Amino acid sequence: MNMHMPRRFLPSTALLAAFEAAARTSSITLAARELSLTQSAVSRQIKLLEGLLEVELFARERQSIRLTAAGEAYAREIREALRKISTASFNVRANPKGGTLNLAILPTFGTRWLAPRLPLFFAQHPGITINLATRLTYFDFRTDALDAAIHFGPRDWPGAEMALLRSEEVVPTCSFKLKNQYDFCAAGDLKKAPLLGISTRPGAWDQWFSAQNIVGGSGQMMYFDQFATAAQAAMAGVGVALLPTFLIQDELANGKLVRALDLPIESAERYYLVWPTERSSHPPLIAFRDWVLAESAADR
Structure with missing residues (x-):
C-alpha cells in the first residue's frame, strides 16, 4: 500500500516550530526571539504553512495576532507532536544504542522504594537510561509514550501484561502527640480522630475497620492524592493515616510517626509491573523487569 502523503499534510518542523512558538506567545516578535530568527522570517514561515494547509491559522489585528478556531485546535495537536519528537530525539542522543525505558511510577x-535502588540497576546495566513519569491511575499505553508502569491495584489492565512485585501491610499511624491526646485503646477509638485517606484508595479505611469487625463507616475523613502528603499531615498531628509500613520505615524508626494501634492488615491489592504486550521484547524493559522482580523478591 502506498502510504505517501501530500506535502501539505507533512509540513517541515521549521514551519511547525515557527507556528507553535507564535501560537504559544501570541507574538511574532517573541517567537522570532525564541527561535533566533527575524520577525519577517517567522511571518513568512507561518504564511507558507497556512498556504500548505489552505487554512488561516491566525487573525491579524494591526500589530497583534490571534489564533483562529482552526489555529487553536492545530496548535494543540502540533505542540504534542513536537514534544514527542523532542523527547525521542533527546532519548536517541542520550543513548544512541536505544537503551531507554520510559517508566510510569x-x-x-x-x-x-525504587529510587534508592536504581544505582544498583545502573551499575549492572550502564547502557540503559530510565525516564520516570508520575501516573496515579490507569492510562492508555496506546496514547502515552511509556514502555511500562508500576501499578497498585487488582491484576487487571486491559491490553497489557503484568508481573507481581509485592504485597503491602498497612497500619494506622499518627504523631506521638495525637496518640496521647486520644488515648487509642481499641479499633473503634480511631473514629474519634480525623482519619487521613488517599484519594486513589477510597475504601482503604473501610477495609481496615471491616478487618477489625467494625461496621458503620470510617468517621471524619480528609483525603490526599499521595502517601507522602498524608504522611506529612499525620506527622504534623492532623489525623491518623493508614500507611504501608514498608514506605514509612524511617519515620517509624525515628519516632516521627507511631502506630496509633498495632493492628496492621494486608491490603487486598498488590503492586505490579505492567507493560503493553507489543513492548515485551524491548531490551531495556526485559533488563528492568528481571532486575526489579529480583529486588522485590529479596525485599519481601
Whole structure:
C-alpha cells in the first residue's frame, strides 16, 4: 500500500516550530526571539504553512495576532507532536544504542522504594537510561509514550501484561502527640480522630475497620492524592493515616510517626509491573523487569 502523503499534510518542523512558538506567545516578535530568527522570517514561515494547509491559522489585528478556531485546535495537536519528537530525539542522543525505558511510577513508591535502588540497576546495566513519569491511575499505553508502569491495584489492565512485585501491610499511624491526646485503646477509638485517606484508595479505611469487625463507616475523613502528603499531615498531628509500613520505615524508626494501634492488615491489592504486550521484547524493559522482580523478591 502506498502510504505517501501530500506535502501539505507533512509540513517541515521549521514551519511547525515557527507556528507553535507564535501560537504559544501570541507574538511574532517573541517567537522570532525564541527561535533566533527575524520577525519577517517567522511571518513568512507561518504564511507558507497556512498556504500548505489552505487554512488561516491566525487573525491579524494591526500589530497583534490571534489564533483562529482552526489555529487553536492545530496548535494543540502540533505542540504534542513536537514534544514527542523532542523527547525521542533527546532519548536517541542520550543513548544512541536505544537503551531507554520510559517508566510510569507511583510517586511515593518511586521515591521511597525504587529510587534508592536504581544505582544498583545502573551499575549492572550502564547502557540503559530510565525516564520516570508520575501516573496515579490507569492510562492508555496506546496514547502515552511509556514502555511500562508500576501499578497498585487488582491484576487487571486491559491490553497489557503484568508481573507481581509485592504485597503491602498497612497500619494506622499518627504523631506521638495525637496518640496521647486520644488515648487509642481499641479499633473503634480511631473514629474519634480525623482519619487521613488517599484519594486513589477510597475504601482503604473501610477495609481496615471491616478487618477489625467494625461496621458503620470510617468517621471524619480528609483525603490526599499521595502517601507522602498524608504522611506529612499525620506527622504534623492532623489525623491518623493508614500507611504501608514498608514506605514509612524511617519515620517509624525515628519516632516521627507511631502506630496509633498495632493492628496492621494486608491490603487486598498488590503492586505490579505492567507493560503493553507489543513492548515485551524491548531490551531495556526485559533488563528492568528481571532486575526489579529480583529486588522485590529479596525485599519481601
